[in-house]
Amino acid sequence: MLAIPVDRMGSLFRKNLPSVNRVFIKTYGCQMNERDSEAVAAMLRGRGYRIVATEDDCDILLLNTCSVRDAAEQKAIGKAAHVLGHRRKNPDFILGILGCMAQNRGAGLLDQLPDVDLIVGTQKFHHVPDYLDNLRSAREAGVPIGQTIIDTAEEADSQNTIRDHLESETQPVSAFVSIQQGCNMNCSFCIVPKTRGDERSRPMEEIVAECAGLVERGVREITLLGQIVTSYGRNRYAHAGGISPFVQLLERIHAIEGLERIRFTSPHPCGFKTDLVEAYGRLPKLCEYVHLPLQSGSNRILKAMNRPYTQERYGEIVGALRAVRPDMYFSTDIIVGFPGETAEDFSATRELFAAVNYDMAYIFKYSIRTGTPSAERPDQVPPEVKEERNQTLLGLLQENSARRNQALLGTVQEVLVEGPDQTGQRYTGRTRGNRVAVFEAAPHRVGMLAPLTIRRASVSTLYGELA
């Protein structure tokens, strides 16, 4: 490849604009955002754009953003400002801001980032190729659009547009499938109902067809994605014999021959009724790993958060799942320092946290999100208290995770071989409990399930030998 200084690119490409088509997408936030980015990349590739692996090589930079905490927004804004400061020297360079922060802030972003070219909300990802085509042809014709393209409107059935996958030369082993967009839960701390809109589910047939197509291409593990996957299809499909639409979907996907493993994220504790708990007993492809957001272990705080369950009910769900699958692994989301959280409330969280013995947890310090009910509360918790509580839970998590990994020493765990690790010397895969494992393997084992004897363990990684 030619090494051309960035500030000379403009004059070179202006003569030959169609080559201004190398896109890099940088993603912030959750797996849903990762999946949206992949779908946008696949749509762009279908339109003749090139998806490049490093930011330095791109002519078009798209930031797919997160709003869930203020820090995530500040990070993306800082990045955009830095990029505009440096790359605007190239007049053909295009910067787009997509996703949750684009939705949350819309045209307000122009106060800080007046030179951004494109602001596209969460229901409009599938229009990105059109907007980029427009921007490029306007520049080619020498009549730059002169203002930012902003599209953050709602769009009916936009949930059905996140379906394209990037094909790559290396065999994909594990894939994410979006089954639903939006959220109707109204937790008092959360911006997601604003950024993602009302809960909308995709048709079951389309999801099953997408999964079957992925399996045909070599995928062995599928993770179903949505803001509240357990409420999948509730406005679209009826319960059948006490089985919810979400469990019906799991059954349909389970029947796909060649698929080995099913996971999903994120569920809501309220979605763990008997039908889902029992599904773990009869659907062996359903991995014994559940991400079950707790948020708080204090009933008083759960109520203030508008989370309709108690610590007792949460404990019951964990117990019921462990009764069906004794080796069940749990991860969770916790918020420390929600407004009004006292030392006593936090103790309740800490106790439940220790009792569940989580293998993984995402611990967040409460972040004020303008427009949410709890943002207005006068009893905000001081930052140093949040930090202390954060550290307490992180310490517990490290202990749990290390203990749990140590207990696997000498056991044989099933791994799905995903591919070479970062060094290229060894291979990586995940256990059914979602632990990363590193081992030596022959290339032909990629995409296969294999028994791994665990020889060594760090807090987060297992090391072993394939049988």
Ligand code: 5AD
């Ligand atoms: N402050 C801190 N954490 C938050 N989350 C959602 N909103 C906030 C907020 N305002 C966390 C929750 C959620 C996860 C995705 O982000 O734990 O489950």
